Amino acid sequence: MKAAFRQSMSWLHTWTGLLVGWILFAVFLSGTLAYFNSEITLWMQPETSQTRSQSDAVAKGGAWLQQNHPDAVEWSIFPANERGGAVRVLWTPPPATPDAKPVRDPDRDIAWLDPNTGQQINVRDTMGGAFFYRLHFDMHYMPRIWGRWIVGVCAMFMFVAILTGIVVHRKIFTDFFTLRFNKGQRSWLDAHNVVGVLALPFHIMITFTGFVTLASMYMPWGIAANFANDDDYFKSAFPQPEIPDTRGAPAPPLDLAAALATVDARWNGASPSSVTVFRPADTSAVVRMFQTSSAQIDSRADAIVMNRAGEVIWAKAGKGAATQTFGVMVGLHAGRYAGPDLRWLYFLSGLGGTTMIGTGLILWTVKRKRKHAAKSVAHVGLRLVEVLNTGTIVGFPLGVAAYFIANRLVPLDTVERAEAEIGWFFAAWGVSYIYAALRPAPRAWFELLAAAAAAFAAIPLLSAFTTGRNLFTSIASGDWTRATIDFALLATAVLFAFAARKVAAKSDAAPSHPRRSREQAQTS
Amino acid sequence: MIHLLGFVAALCGFVLLCAAMQRHQTEIFGARLAPALGRNLRYGGGALIVAAWLIDALGLGWAVGTITALGHLTLAAGLAIALLHWRSAALKKARAPARSKQA
Incomplete structure (x- = not known):
């Protein structure tokens, strides 16, 4: 009975692993590279210097907009984190007539700035490291939703392969240090086992949390049963800052210094990662800032809305236990909170996972080649x-x-x-x-x-x-x-x-x- | 600094655990160790693994420290396997000429 159980697990392990192994290899390797997405983007934009201070980069972006687009109706500043480089600034120019709706031209109303000098630079058009990040769960050349379903199904297979792999392996502790070279099939199996076991906590964590990141897409029934539509759910689970709509009198374009001082004090020095200023040249100007996601494990960043003087008019209330659990799981997966040392550990563990899949795929052929070679067909x-x-x-x-x-x-x-x-x-x-x-x-x-x-x-x-x-x-x-x-x-x-x-x-x-x-x- | 301490503790822990296993003792020492010594090595190795976790957890906070410790353990175990491989290869090499002289 016990042997039969292990045998059926072995069958399941072999075929779940093989069937989606190639996609999993691509997903694992692209995800591993995505741990260094900001660094890769920095390398791919040699025109920029590296960000020394994210808050300072925001201030530089604000100063540039203040000088170059004082009459805009909206500004946005997206600094790179300290691992990256160029600051992206966007603006919405004032409408031609006061009654018209302001429109932003996505190709024209954008500029890139050097984060340390605040000067406009011409960075090359590249997706940089973000390409690997997107490829990791959206795939490419297909609608995103397809990519996510494919990756989700593969993640489920991965999870089955990991659990059955543990059952099949049997000698996890006895063979913990066993890696024999130049022994053909035996060596491939050893290598597959060793990388699988050494980074096992990572493999289980990354596969499970990966599934959790898109859980509400894969399992929408909980939301469907409790909310009239998706919008209601998002509003309730992830409250968004409210932006007051009342207009005041014209004023000089807003200086971000007051708002930056406020968040610096409130967030214990954590920087803002995305900043939007509504009606910058009006007395009713409003500043919205999201906290950088490197400040905590939870991936759901804090948000805050301030007025012209930097006084808080909206701040995110405490999170519910479920949203926080979700946020921490996603954060654990993406590792945005990780400093350089931990980031390398993530990267190496990811390479371990990639190697595990690669050796598993090769093992499949090595095993069968011996059998078929005897028949020479x-x-x-x-x-x-x-x-x-x-x-x-x-x-x-x-x-x-x-x-x-x-x-x-x-x-x-x-x-x-x-x-x-x-x-x-x-x-x-x-x-x-x-x-x-x-x-x-x-x-x-x-x-x-x-x-x-x-x-x-x-x-x-x-x-x-x-x-x-x-x-x-x-x-x-x-x-x-x-x-x-x-x-x-x-x-x-x-x-x-x-x-x-x-x-x-x-x-x-x-x-x-x-x-x-x-x-x-x-x-x- | 915490990273280095945690990693070194984990590495020493795995080296001891590896040396505690009879099947690897001949590869490392060329002979089996006394069972009592093996047991002590295992306790020592286990203690160092726990120490690695405590170092990371106390130095970096329980949440991030625990995650980091798992990373350190993974990397340290990998390096321990590499060390075992080098050691047994060196031992084989050192013994090969000795054996051929006897023959």
């Missing part, structure tokens, strides 16, 4: 899995390299430039599948791994030639974020080169005629 299913494995495990990182390269090579005046960069990502990834399908398996692994190594090594070089920044200037100027990314890219190149060498050595060593090599082994 080509197996369509095995070949399909092999191609998908190669195209995903090496192809996705190759796409990441292409995305970084595109960021430096796509001309700055390209229309829809950000989307063009993303096109490079999917082109490189897609071509990897075709390439893997056209080449015999070991060659495809080797050649794609070598290509990935070359591509990652090329990025810091390309960057040095196409921008004023390179690894040495970054280090010299104390720009550690960009220097670390250059280092990480080079380290990734070394890792892929190492993997390529391993594959090459293995396929050279693999006997082309198994029988003869066995004879040789016996005679020696």
Whole structure:
């Protein structure tokens, strides 16, 4: 009975893992990269310097708007956090006639500022690290809602695979430190087990909280039973600041200093992350600020509304237990609260999860290859899995390299430039599948791994030639974020080169005629 | 600083736990240890793991400290496995010439 139970769990583990493994690999790796989304964006916008103080960046944004758009009817300031760079400012110009409705032109009424000088800069049009963040749960080239359903279903499979994996593994403590190299299938299983067990708390947490982030979409019945519509639910669960509508008399454009002093005192020094000023050139001006999400684990940021003098006219009341639980779970998942040390731990655990999925996928083929090799017939299913494995495990990182390269090579005046960069990502990834399908398996692994190594090594070089920044200037100027990314890219190149060498050595060593090599082994 | 302390405590804890396991003792020391010593290593390792958690929790607060401790434990266990691998490889290498001389 017990053996039968474990066997059925093993079956479930194998097939839930395989069926969605490729999507999960992409979801895990993009999510892992998204832990450094602000840093990647900073690297991808070499025109800006790094934000030293988020509050100061808001003040700089306010000052710029005060000077350049004093007559606007609305200002918005989106500073980067201290991990990122440029400040984005938006404004709504006054309507042509007093009775007309003010309209904002999304292409024209926007500017980017350097967070430290407050000067307007021309940053390149890129999604930066936000692309990986979006890809992680929205996918791409499809309606968001589809992407979220696909990722949600895959997350459920992941959860099943984790739980069944624990049952199947059995020797979690005995095999805790066991990792044997160069033993074929045994080594892949060891590696799969070790990365799975070591980061197990992370895997369980990240899969469960990932599901929770979109729980109300996947399970809408609780809301449907208690509220007339979604709007009522959102109003009740996440009260939004109310903006008074009464108009006063014209006044000089608002100075944010008073409002910033108020939040500085109320939020124990936590910075605002998004600031909107309604009617800045009126005595009735209202300032709304959301607190940066790095201030607490809870992802639901505090909000506050102030008048011209910086006096509070609305503040978020205490949160209910359920909303707070939800907010903490989402916060735990996204890790926005994490400082640099904890962020690296998140990143490494994420890489562990990615490796767990990758080794699991490879293990599936290694297991079956031995069986089929005995029969010496080509197996369509095995070949399909092999191609998908190669195209995903090496192809996705190759796409990441292409995305970084595109960021430096796509001309700055390209229309829809950000989307063009993303096109490079999917082109490189897609071509990897075709390439893997056209080449015999070991060659495809080797050649794609070598290509990935070359591509990652090329990025810091390309960057040095196409921008004023390179690894040495970054280090010299104390720009550690960009220097670390250059280092990480080079380290990734070394890792892929190492993997390529391993594959090459293995396929050279693999006997082309198994029988003869066995004879040789016996005679020696 | 807290991160370093927590991580080092976790690493030492896992190294002791690994040394406490009979199956790894031959890889590390070339011979099995006395059962009593193995037991003490296990208690010591367990205590250090708890210490790692306490260091992180007291230094960084219970919530963030606990999350950080889990991260430290993951990373430390990974490094402990790498250390075990290097140690057993070095031991094998050191023994190989000795054995061939005997032959």
